[in-house]
Amino acid sequence: MLAASMAALFVLVWFVAWVSRDEPDEVVRDYLEALSAGRTAEALEISRAEDVPSSPFLRPEAMDGGWTVDEVEAPDLVEGGIPDFENEDVYSVDYRLSGDRPGQFHLAEDGWSWRIENPLVYVQFTPIVYSFVQVGTVRAPLPDDGSPGFWMFPGVYRPYADLSFEALAPKQPQLVVAPRWDRYRYSPEFAATAAGNRIAQTAADTVVDDCVALRTAKCTMALEYQSDYDTGTDTVELEDVTAQRWRVVRRPVVGVRGSLREGDAYGPLETHVVTPGVLRLDATGLDRYDEPVTFSQTCEITKFRLTVRPNDAGALTFPRDGKPVHVKLDCTNAGA
Numbered sequence: 001m002l003a004a005s006m007a008a009l010f011v012l013v014w015f016v017a018w019v020s021r022d023e024p025d026e027v028v029r030d031y032l033e034a035l036s037a038g039r040t041a042e043a044l045e046i047s048r049a050e051d052v053p054s055s056p057f058l059r060p061e062a063m064d065g066g067w068t069v070d071e072v073e074a075p076d077l078v079e080g081g082i083p084d085f086e087n088e089d090v091y092s093v094d095y096r097l098s099g100d101r102p103g104q105f106h107l108a109e110d111g112w113s114w115r116i117e118n119p120l121v122y123v124q125f126t127p128i129v130y131s132f133v134q135v136g137t138v139r140a141p142l143p144d145d146g147s148p149g150f151w152m153f154p155g156v157y158r159p160y161a162d163l164s165f166e167a168l169a170p171k172q173p174q175l176v177v178a179p180r181w182d183r184y185r186y187s188p189e190f191a192a193t194a195a196g197n198r199i200a201q202t203a204a205d206t207v208v209d210d211c212v213a214l215r216t217a218k219c220t221m222a223l224e225y226q227s228d229y230d231t232g233t234d235t236v237e238l239e240d241v242t243a244q245r246w247r248v249v250r251r252p253v254v255g256v257r258g259s260l261r262e263g264d265a266y267g268p269l270e271t272h273v274v275t276p277g278v279l280r281l282d283a284t285g286l287d288r289y290d291e292p293v294t295f296s297q298t299c300e301i302t303k304f305r306l307t308v309r310p311n312d313a314g315a316l317t318f319p320r321d322g323k324p325v326h327v328k329l330d331c332t333n334a335g336a
Helices: 002-020 024-037 040-047 194-212
Strands: 069-072 076-077 090-097 101-110 112-114 121-125 130-134 138-141 149-152 155-157 168-170 176-177 183-186 190-192 219-223 228-230 235-237 241-250 251-257 270-277 277-286 292-303 305-309 327-333
Touching: 024 040, 024 069, 024 090, 024 112, 024 155, 040 112, 101 149, 112 168, 121 176, 130 155, 130 190, 149 305, 176 277, 194 219, 194 241, 194 251, 194 270, 194 327, 228 292, 228 327
Parallel strands: 121 183, 219 327
Antiparallel strands: 069 090, 076 090, 090 101, 101 112, 121 149, 130 138, 155 176, 168 190, 228 235, 241 277, 251 270, 270 305, 277 292, 292 327
């Protein structure tokens, strides 16, 4: 009789504990609100995470405080649903963070509570501009294996925002990590400041000087739309020019933008022509009949670009790999 009573009491206690435990969506809200308040250690306890990986950004200093948990939806049963000791219930819980960014957790039974099975997100930072990644006030070197990825909490971050570099500033003030899976890719974008554009302009002016001085190892010029020069009475092929003198009429105005070249080894930035420059060409050559001719051209600088690579001190560099810069021209007869 006593044994039966004890068994009944145990079942009653177990059932009361089972029905009174937190619901999966309550665990999710507690987890996210702890992260929003910067209580990362408490959040990990709430998640009951297993085998937490090492990462420099699993710290409150990396997170942007004060973001909101906009919504946590009711859980959806994925697996189980029978109140016994044999079957483990698994639920999915959708949520939305600041700016209505959606995400999803999976939660499994863990004793009398729930374990968030995907409490962290592996964030890949690519392409890489610097030899480090900075999130909040935490700066971390790139991993030794060269893969620019780190485990992070769901939440709101400000990558590179605390850099005090003069030439570049991040274009995206916030990174909201709230994916439905445990992998996420973040592509940092940077914009040149006024100081950065002035530095780029100086580099571009050097290119133009190399061009007019015919330093072909540093600059080559080519016609973009023509294959010859129009002299007004005939044409002169480029290879039939026997003497030439270039001078600058107006320098091009350049800016810095994201690179349009896939797989740029030096990062995602390059110069581009904002306002075309103008060169004057005075030359002699042979026309189509091999007759000597003197002619002049007004040539608009329509296109050229320099790879822009900031160093870790924030200074802009313009690596060329020993190759000349290719400048495109649109030339017309100066007497036309």
